[in-house]
Amino acid sequence: MSARPLAGIRVVDLTTVVVGPACTLRLADFGAEVVKVEPRGGDVLRCLGGPSPGGRHAGSYLHLNRGKRAVGLDLKHPAGRDVLARLIAASDVLVANMRPEALARLGLDAGTLRAAQPRLVHCTITGFGPGGPYRGRPAYDSVVQGASGLAGLAARRDGRPAYAPLLLADHVTGEIAASAILAALVARERTGDGATLEVPMHETMAAFVLAEHLGPRSFDPPLGPAGDARVLNPDNRPLATADGWISLTANTDAQVHAFLRAVGRPELIDDPRLRSVAERFRNVDLWFSLRAEVLATRTTAEWLAVFAAADVPAMPCHTLETLEHDPHLVAVGLIGTDAHPTEGRVRTLRPTILQDGAPAPAGRPAPPPGFDTRAVLRELGVSEAQADALIAGGAAFDGE
Numbered sequence: 001m002s003a004r005p006l007a008g009i010r011v012v013d014l015t016t017v018v019v020g021p022a023c024t025l026r027l028a029d030f031g032a033e034v035v036k037v038e039p040r041g042g043d044v045l046r047c048l049g050g051p052s053p054g055g056r057h058a059g060s061y062l063h064l065n066r067g068k069r070a071v072g073l074d075l076k077h078p079a080g081r082d083v084l085a086r087l088i089a090a091s092d093v094l095v096a097n098m099r100p101e102a103l104a105r106l107g108l109d110a111g112t113l114r115a116a117q118p119r120l121v122h123c124t125i126t127g128f129g130p131g132g133p134y135r136g137r138p139a140y141d142s143v144v145q146g147a148s149g150l151a152g153l154a155a156r157r158d159g160r161p162a163y164a165p166l167l168l169a170d171h172v173t174g175e176i177a178a179s180a181i182l183a184a185l186v187a188r189e190r191t192g193d194g195a196t197l198e199v200p201m202h203e204t205m206a207a208f209v210l211a212e213h214l215g216p217r218s219f220d221p222p223l224g225p226a227g228d229a230r231v232l233n234p235d236n237r238p239l240a241t242a243d244g245w246i247s248l249t250a251n252t253d254a255q256v257h258a259f260l261r262a263v264g265r266p267e268l269i270d271d272p273r274l275r276s277v278a279e280r281f282r283n284v285d286l287w288f289s290l291r292a293e294v295l296a297t298r299t300t301a302e303w304l305a306v307f308a309a310a311d312v313p314a315m316p317c318h319t320l321e322t323l324e325h326d327p328h329l330v331a332v333g334l335i336g337t338d339a340h341p342t343e344g345r346v347r348t349l350r351p352t353i354l355q356d357g358a359p360a361p362a363g364r365p366a367p368p369p370g371f372d373t374r375a376v377l378r379e380l381g382v383s384e385a386q387a388d389a390l391i392a393g394g395a396a397f398d399g400e
Helices: 019-029 059-065 078-089 100-105 110-116 141-147 150-158 168-191 201-213 253-262 266-270 277-282 284-295 300-310 327-332 373-379 384-392
Strands: 010-014 033-038 069-073 093-096 121-126 195-200 245-248 314-316 335-340 344-349
Touching: 010 019, 010 078, 019 033, 019 059, 019 093, 019 121, 019 168, 033 078, 059 344, 069 078, 069 373, 078 384, 093 168, 100 121, 110 121, 110 195, 121 168, 141 150, 141 168, 141 201, 150 201, 168 195, 168 201, 195 201, 245 284, 245 300, 253 266, 253 300, 277 284, 300 314, 373 384
Parallel strands: 010 033, 010 093, 033 069, 093 121, 121 195
Antiparallel strands: 245 314, 335 344
16 A cells, blocks of 8 residues: 555644544544644543443544544643644644634634644634524534434434434534545645634534435425435335345336346336336335335345345345444454553454555554653653653643
8 A cells, every 4th residue: 555645744633522533533544643632531532432441441432543642731731731832833733622712712723823833724623603693502413413403304204303323413524524624735735825624513414414305495486395205204214024124225217127026026117106216206105115015025135135136235234233243344354453552452443445455554542541642742852851840740641
């Protein structure tokens, strides 16, 4: 594999929980040196994400913070802020998901930092963007799933709202922030100037919902109510087989014809209610009930073999217990193992993007709080005696 594209780029990571670490994980996977700065006690996700043998490295924390360096600083301490200033001056990117007013109090707002360092790419991930009444309010994934209309999609389908049972808004917004940073770094190569970026979670997720579901209301005057009837249909869900569940989609005419032949209903190919994409959209209840009826007659394994032979898009519907044993994931080596400094053997998830046909290395497991403090201080020109003084005075820490 050729050199990773962000090799030589240093990122100061002032983020916590999921949305920010998801962003900086992507940058680390692309080869950036990510220096995660934590207060004493560390990112709350170290414990919020569940138990661990050593008590400070929950599984979700490990997976979102692998390949990063850990520096411990007390930003309420003037000397701690001075160290951070030196680190930022030696870096290319700063990512934070603090509220804007908190960044400003610490002198870490974009206006202050970029006045002294115009090449810096300064990215904040916020709950709600400027100019609206929600600005400055606290936001977590569930709050944004509700405010953006994502949870409300379930109300249209099932009669009551529901959160996606993973931190979907955090992951999506984190990936969008990473792409914005990458674009800014490309622009900096052309212009020499950094950028001030803000990625608001609410607007980002609302745009995702509306891009898919505004639908007939995209026109003036509206041609009908909002919502993709296929996606919001109560029967648009994994289908029960004789012994389990299967996930199946057949959208194109060719796929539908192949499906109808595979399930022994070829006479329906010429049924005017199912003959085209437009007709199936208008008769979505019929189309979905037909799928449910025929899938219940045979086992999951039998149907998967039939649909694979017919080139119909279908896969097993995994549970958390079966997903890690999926034969494709096993074959491509998504899950590995590594040795952790405090947790013993840990399971790792490798990067999924392939460059020159191969994934990037996963990097070392997420380190304990402050694990790299002394090494980074040395790189910033701080002597051992000065580092000792910083640690003794509480401005920095090198592990707990």
